[in-house]
Amino acid sequence: MKIEILTIFPEIFSGFLSSSLIKKGIQKEDLSISFTNFRSFAEPPHNKVDDTPYGGGAGMVMKPEPIVAAIESAKKKLPDAKVILLSPSGEPFTQHKAKKLSSLPELILLCGRYEGIDQRAIDLVVDEEISIGDYVLMGGEIPAMALIEAVTRLIPGILGNEESILHESFADGLLEAPHYTRPAEFRGAGVPEVLLSGDHKEIKLWRAEQGLKLTQSRRPDLYSKKDVQKKGS
Numbered sequence: 044m045k046i047e048i049l050t051i052f053p054e055i056f057s058g059f060l061s062s063s064l065i066k067k068g069i070q071k072e073d074l075s076i077s078f079t080n081f082r083s084f085a086e087p088p089h090n091k092v093d094d095t096p097y098g099g100g101a102g103m104v105m106k107p108e109p110i111v112a113a114i115e116s117a118k119k120k121l122p123d124a125k126v127i128l129l130s131p132s133g134e135p136f137t138q139h140k141a142k143k144l145s146s147l148p149e150l151i152l153l154c155g156r157y158e159g160i161d162q163r164a165i166d167l168v169v170d171e172e173i174s175i176g177d178y179v180l181m182g183g184e185i186p187a188m189a190l191i192e193a194v195t196r197l198i199p200g201i202l203g204n205e206e207s208i209l210h211e212s213f214a215d216g217l218l219e220a221p222h223y224t225r226p227a228e229f230r231g232a233g234v235p236e237v238l239l240s241g242d243h244k245e246i247k248l249w250r251a252e253q254g255l256k257l258t259q260s261r262r263p264d265l266y267s268k269k270d271v272q273k274k275g276s
């Protein structure tokens with residue numbers, strides 16, 4: 044997958060790109076991530092990307108010209124890319140959405156700052172808006188990283204153990220069962236007997252039951268969905 048990130052703070056991504064599986068994905072060329080700083084599309088000498096809001100009010104708004112010019116330039120590199128704006132008013136991001144995006148060959152991610160982006164630029168060049176949760180961050184860079192991790196780990200070849208994707212939280216609409224590893228006793232606490240039994244059928248059943256219980260107590264919204272109740276009954 045090729046990803047172009049539009050941001051005025053590309054340096055925020057440096058640790059993210061040079062660590063862990065994202066770094067490996069880039070080295071293996073399963074993944075390519077590059078940046079467009081839309082400040083370089085703003086008018087010199089000051090290259091100002093923001094201005095005061097029409098109608099008054101607090102904060103600054105990102106000007107439409109540099110955003111649209113930057114997207115048009117990014118589109119020349121990635122002509123088939125879907126343009127996604129990270130925004131608190133976007134569609135809530137889910138595992139299902141991550142799965143859908145993981146099949147795309149190219150993505151352009153637009154990171155806002157200040158109070159957000161002039162609506163005319165959004166209307167002209169953005170295909171969809173995604174929110175990573177009901178809270179407001181300072182910019183779209185952390186949401187872009189969250190999206191990249193969730194999406195790219197679903198691309199074949201990026202994770203070391205792809206089987207883990209099949210059984211993890213949200214894969215079947217439920218939360219995952221708790222995990223345990225050595226030692227068998229830690230500060231007086233043991234491990235559920237069934238996990239030491241070697242009986243794989245029983246372990247599978249136990250995990251399914253635990254996932255269901257956890258979902259029921261912590262995420263009644265997920266549990267109450269029809270298909271989840273069917274699986275659990």
Ligand SMILES: C[S@@+](CC[C@H](N)C(=O)[O-])C[C@H]1O[C@@H](n2cnc3c(N)ncnc32)[C@H](O)[C@@H]1O
Nearest residue numbers: 129130155156158159174175179180182183186
């Ligand atoms: C300070 S926020 C702007 C918030 C905006 N005034 C509002 O009330 O919705 C600046 C930028 O951070 C990003 N951002 C903040 N929270 C986000 C979230 N929950 N999901 C996705 N992007 C977010 C967006 O790109 C946004 O344009």
